[in-house]
Amino acid sequence: xxxxxxxxxxxxxxxxxxxxxxxxxxxxxxxxxxxxxxxxxxxxxxxxxxxxxxxxxxxxxxxxxxxxxxxxxxxxxxxxxxxxxxxxxxxxxxxxxxxxxxxxxxxxxxxxxxxxxxxxxxxxxxxxxxxxxxxxxxxxxxxxxxxxxxxxxxxxxxxxxxxxxxxxxxxxxxxxxxxxxxxxxxxxxxxxxxxxxxxxxxxxxxxxxxxxxxxxxxxxxxxxxxxxxxxxxxxxxxxxxx
Numbered sequence: 100x101x102x103x104x105x106x107x108x109x110x111x112x113x114x115x116x117x118x119x120x121x122x123x124x125x126x127x128x129x130x131x132x133x134x135x136x137x138x139x140x141x142x143x144x145x146x147x148x149x150x151x152x153x154x155x156x157x158x159x160x161x162x163x164x165x166x167x168x169x170x171x172x173x174x175x176x177x178x179x180x181x182x183x184x185x186x187x188x189x190x191x192x193x194x195x196x197x198x199x200x201x202x203x204x205x206x207x208x209x210x211x212x213x214x215x216x217x218x219x220x221x222x223x224x225x226x227x228x229x230x231x232x233x234x235x236x237x238x239x240x241x242x243x244x245x246x247x248x249x250x251x252x253x254x255x256x257x258x259x260x261x262x263x264x265x266x267x268x269x270x271x272x273x274x275x276x277x278x279x280x281x282x283x284x285x286x287x288x289x290x291x292x293x294x295x296x297x298x299x300x301x302x303x304x305x306x307x308x309x310x311x312x313x314x315x316x317x318x319x320x321x322x323x324x325x326x327x328x329x330x331x332x333x334x335x336x337x338x339x340x341x
Contacts, residue, residue: 178227244334250313297335
C-alpha cells in the first residue's frame with residue numbers, strides 16, 4: 100500500500116530565496132508517515148492510548164532541488180517491511196511530474212509503559228502491507244553516524260516551546276531546523292543541501308534550554324552533531340549543493 104499526500108508550498112514554509120526550508124521538507128515526510136498510520140487504523144493518538152509509539156531512528160535524503168513558493172507537490176510513501184525491532188519506510192517527492200527529493204528511513208517500535216524498544220508485533224507490520232520498491236540505493240540500516248569528532252564550527256541554539264510535540268520531546272523534524280541553522284552559519288554562500296543523513300541518538304526532552312550544533316569537515320562532505328557536553332542527541336553527515 101502506497102500513500103500519496105498533495106501539498107502546495109506556502110509562504111511561511113520558504114526561505115529568503117522563496118525555496119522550501121529544510122525543516123518543512125522533513126515535516127512533509129513526517130506528515131505522510133502519520134497519514135499512512137491513520138489510514139490503517141494506527142494513528143498517533145491511537146498508538147499512544149495503547150502504550151506504544153513509532154520512533155524515527157535514522158533517515159537519509161537526497162534533494163535534487165528545493166521546491167519553490169506555490170509549487171504543487173505530491174509526496175508518495177510506503178512501508179518496506181519490518182524485521183525484529185526495525186521497520187523501514189521510503190519516500191519520493193514530486194513537484195508536478197518532476198522528482199525533486201527521495202528519502203529512506205528506519206523506525207523503532209517503543210513501549211511507553213515499559214519505556215523500552217520492543218519487537219514489532221506481526222499484526223502491526225502487516226497492517227501497513229509491504230512494498231519492495233526502494234527510493235534510494237543506499238541502505239540506511241547499515242550506516243551509523245560518527246559522534247567522536249571535534250567540531251570546527253559550533254552554533255548555540257535555544258529550544259523553543261513550539262519545538263516539542265505531544266510526546267513531550269523535541270520533534271524529529273525540528274532537528275532539521277537546527278541543522279539548517281548550523282549550515283547557514285558555517286557556510287557564507289549556503290544555498291541548501293544535496294544529501295543528508297541523520298541518526299537520532301537520545302531523546303531531547305523538556306528541561307533542556309539550549310543545545311550545541313557542531314560541524315566538521317570529513318573525507319566527503321561534513322559531519323555534524325546536536326549535543327550538550329557529553330550527551331549527543333543526534334548526529335549525521337551532510338553534503339552541500341555544488
